[in-house]
Amino acid sequence: MTRFRLTVEYDGSPFMGWQRQPHGPSVQQAIEEAVHAITRETVTLHGAGRTDAGVHALAMAAHVDIEKPISAFRLADGLNAKLRPLPVAILAAQEVAGDWHARFSCVGRRYIYRIENRRAPLALHAKRAWRVPLVLHADAMDRAARILVGRHDFTTFRSAHCQAESPVKTLDLLRVRRFGTSIEIEAAARSFLHHQVRSMVGCLELVGCGKWTERDLKDALRARDRAALGFNAPPDGLYFAEAVYEEDRRNANSF
Amino acid sequence: MTRFRLTVEYDGSPFMGWQRQPHGPSVQQAIEEAVHAITRETVTLHGAGRTDAGVHALAMAAHVDIEKPISAFRLADGLNAKLRPLPVAILAAQEVAGDWHARFSCVGRRYIYRIENRRAPLALHAKRAWRVPLVLHADAMDRAARILVGRHDFTTFRSAHCQAESPVKTLDLLRVRRFGTSIEIEAAARSFLHHQVRSMVGCLELVGCGKWTERDLKDALRARDRAALGFNAPPDGLYFAEAVYEEDRRNANSF
Numbered sequence: 001m002t003r004f005r006l007t008v009e010y011d012g013s014p015f016m017g018w019q020r021q022p023h024g025p026s027v028q029q030a031i032e033e034a035v036h037a038i039t040r041e042t043v044t045l046h047g048a049g050r051t052d053a054g055v056h057a058l059a060m061a062a063h064v065d066i067e068k069p070i071s072a073f074r075l076a077d078g079l080n081a082k083l084r085p086l087p088v089a090i091l092a093a094q095e096v097a098g099d100w101h102a103r104f105s106c107v108g109r110r111y112i113y114r115i116e117n118r119r120a121p122l123a124l125h126a127k128r129a130w131r132v133p134l135v136l137h138a139d140a141m142d143r144a145a146r147i148l149v150g151r152h153d154f155t156t157f158r159s160a161h162c163q164a165e166s167p168v169k170t171l172d173l174l175r176v177r178r179f180g181t182s183i184e185i186e187a188a189a190r191s192f193l194h195h196q197v198r199s200m201v202g203c204l205e206l207v208g209c210g211k212w213t214e215r216d217l218k219d220a221l222r223a224r225d226r227a228a229l230g231f232n233a234p235p236d237g238l239y240f241a242e243a244v245y246e247e248d249r250r251n252a253n254s255f
Numbered sequence: 256m257t258r259f260r261l262t263v264e265y266d267g268s269p270f271m272g273w274q275r276q277p278h279g280p281s282v283q284q285a286i287e288e289a290v291h292a293i294t295r296e297t298v299t300l301h302g303a304g305r306t307d308a309g310v311h312a313l314a315m316a317a318h319v320d321i322e323k324p325i326s327a328f329r330l331a332d333g334l335n336a337k338l339r340p341l342p343v344a345i346l347a348a349q350e351v352a353g354d355w356h357a358r359f360s361c362v363g364r365r366y367i368y369r370i371e372n373r374r375a376p377l378a379l380h381a382k383r384a385w386r387v388p389l390v391l392h393a394d395a396m397d398r399a400a401r402i403l404v405g406r407h408d409f410t411t412f413r414s415a416h417c418q419a420e421s422p423v424k425t426l427d428l429l430r431v432r433r434f435g436t437s438i439e440i441e442a443a444a445r446s447f448l449h450h451q452v453r454s455m456v457g458c459l460e461l462v463g464c465g466k467w468t469e470r471d472l473k474d475a476l477r478a479r480d481r482a483a484l485g486f487n488a489p490p491d492g493l494y495f496a497e498a499v500y501e502e503d504r505r506n507a508n509s510f
Contacts, residue, residue, distance in 0.1 A: 009378040056379060080376050089378040121335050123264040123344040124311060124383070 001065050004075060005096045006031070006045075008060040011087035012235065013127040018051045018060070027051075027088055031062070034082035038075070039068040048106045048243035052195075054235030056128070058112070059091060061243035063102040100247075108172070108190055108244030113201045114237045115183040129182070130201075130237035136208035138178035144207040144214045145174040145185075148200055148221065154193050155224040157203075162194035167224070169193060176204060183208075186241075201233035256322050259330060260351045261286070261300075263315040266342035267490065268382040273306045273315070282306075282343055286317070289337035293330070294323040303361045303498035307450075309490030311383070313367070314346060316498035318357040355502075363427070363445055363499030368456045369492045370438040384437070385456075385492035391463035393433035399462040399469045400429040400440075403455055403476065409448050410479040412458075417449035422479070424448060431459060438463075441496075456488035 008031070016024035020032070028045050035043045048061040066075070076093040083089070114129040116122055117136045122129060148157075148171055155167040173188035185204065187197050203220060206212035212230065220228040263286070271279035275287070283300050290298045303316040321330070331348040338344070369384040371377055372391045377384060403412075403426055410422040428443035440459065442452050458475060461467035467485060475483040 009375070011379050011381075058379070076375070084376065087378040087381060089375040091373070091375045118346070120264070120331070120344040120346045121339065123342040124266050124313070126266075126342060128379070 001067050001098075002069075003063055003065050003096050003098050003100060004072060005094050005100065005102065006062045006064065006076075006079075006090055007092040008057060008062055009089045009091050010057050010060070011128075012051060012054050012056045014087065015053065017053045017055070018047050018049070018057075027057075027060075030083060030086050030088050031064075031079065031090075034079045035064060035066065037082045038078045039066055039070070041067055046102045048102045049109055049192075049240050051238070051240050052198075052235050054127070055238045055240065057240040059242055060240050061102045061106065061245075063096065063100065100245075102243070105245055106191075106243045107246055108188060108242075109192060109240070110173075110186065110188040110242040110244070111192070111197045112239045112241045113185040113187070113197060113233065114239070115185070115201075115205070116181055117178075117183055118181045127236050130234050132183075132205060132209070134209040136183060136205065137210070138176050138183050138208065141183070141185075141204045141208040142176035144212075144217050145176050145200075145204060147214060147217050149174050152221060153224050154196055154221075156220050156226060156228050157196045157199035158193040158226065159195035159199075160226065164191075164193050167193060169196070174200065176208075195232055198232045198235065198238060199229055201237070203230040205233060206230040256320050256353075257324075258318055258320050258351050258353050258355060259327060260349050260355065260357065261317045261319065261331075261334075261345055262347040263312060263317055264344045264346050265312050265315070266383075267306060267309050267311040269342065270308065272308045272310070273302055273304070273312075282312075282315075285338060285341050285343050286319075286334065286345075289334045290319060290321065292337045293333045294321055294325070296322055301357045303357045304364055304447075304495050306493070306495050307453075307490050309382070310493045310495065312495040314497055315495050316357045316361065316500075318351065318355065320353075355500075357498070360500055361446075361498045362501055363443060363497075364447060364495070365428075365441065365443040365497040365499070366447070366452045367494045367496045368440040368442070368452060368488065369494070370440070370456075370460070371436055372433075372438055373436045382491050385489050387438075387460060387464070389464040391438060391460065392465070393431050393438050393463065396438070396440075396459045396463040397431035399467075399472050400431055400455075400459060402469060402472050404429050407476060408479050409451055409476075411475050411481060411483050412451045412454035413448040413481065414450035414454075415481065419446075419448050422448060424451070429455065431463075450487055453487045453490065453493060454484055456492070458485040460488060461485040 020028045072093040076090045116129040119133045151170040327348040331345045371384040374388045406425040
C-alpha cells in the first residue's frame, strides 16, 4: 500500500463542496471514483480542508492510500484523464510516508477571497468572484482587518454547523489589497472555523462601503455571538490557496 | 440621435466571434439585440476589432447610434440586464461626438495572450488560457519577440482570410513575462493583421520550448510566406485588452 499526496485545483461552482454528499456531486467523490476507475479500489480521500458548495481551490492538499503498484506520475495523469470533463485537475502527486495526513499533518492553511468592485456584471469572472457595486475602500478594509488578526474567540464568525471543538483560533494574516477593480483578501491560520473566512470578508465589506466602522467590527468580535455578524460573503469569491506542512518547510530550508 | 461609446468585457468561448454570423451566436448580435429590446431600434454595432471564435475581451471598444433619448448610465444598466445570462458585460457607456468611430478613430490596440505552462489540465482556467505542457523559457521567448517589434511585412503571420490592404504593420510592443506557471504575452500596435497575434504567439512557443532558434523566427519573418509559419496558437488564451483613442490621451494629459 502506498500513500499518495495530491495537489488539486478545482472550480467549485458545479459541486456541492469538497466533501462527499448523498444528494449531489462533490470533489471528493469525483476523485475517489477516478481512483476506482484506475485501480478498482474503493478508497477514501482525505483533504486538508472541506470547502463549501461553490468554493474553489488553487491547490487543495489531499491524500489517498492505493494498493495497486503505480507511480505518482502515472497516477496524476490517469486521474486527470478520468476526471475529464469535470473542472478538477491533479496538479501534482507524490508518494508520502504512511503517517502523513493531509488534514492532521497540516500546520497552516491559506485562503484568497476575490471581490470585483464594479457595477457591471461579471462576464469573465462569473462564479469566480463576488461582485460588489458599491465603492469599497480597500485601505479601510485592510486597517480593519488587523483587528481580527491574532488569537481570538471567533464565535461571531462561526457557522452554526461548525464542528470545531473550540471557537478560539489564531489568525496569522488577514490582508486586503486592491488591483484595479479587483480586491484580494488573503487569510492565513493554522486552521479556520466553518464559514470563518466568508464571515470575516462579509464584515470587511461593510467596513469598506462605510456601513460599519472599525468600532462596529471590534464590537462584533467581542460579542462572541453569531447574531452580531454582518453577513457571510458568497462562496464564489473564495479559493483554498495553500496547505502548509512541516516537511515542506524543512525541504525548503535544505536548499 | 446620440452616438454611444461602449466598453465591453466578454468570454468568447460560447460565441462564433465578435462579428455577426449567419450560422451562430456572436457578441455583436447579442448586443444589437439587447439594444433592440430596450429601444425597438435596429442598430449596427461597430467594434474596434473583430475577435475570432473563442477569443475574449477585457475591454473591447464599440459604438452604436440610438434615436431614443436615454442616458449612458441607463443604457449600460439596461443592456446588462438584457444580456443576462450571456457572458457579455457593458463595463461603461458614454456619449461621444457623431464622428467618433470605434474602429476608424482607434489609434492603438493591445492584446494579451495567456499561456498556462503546466502538464495538468486547466480546471479554473479552462477555455481562458492555452495549456502548454512542455517547459517554456519565457526569457528566450521575450528576447525572440524583439525580432518582430517594429515595421515589417507580416505576411507570414497573416491569415489567408485577412482583408487588410497591406501586410506591412508596425508592431509597437511584444513582451513575454512569466508569473509562476502563467506566461503572459502582451502585444500592441495601431492595428493587427487577421490572426497576427495568435501566429506570433505560436512561433514564440516554438522558441520557448527549443524547437525554433531566433534564427528560425527571423527566417520565418523574412520569408513573407504563410507556409513559413510555425502554427497559430489557439484562441482560448487571447484577450482584446485595450483600444486607444486620441481624445483619451488628450483627456489623460489634461489632468
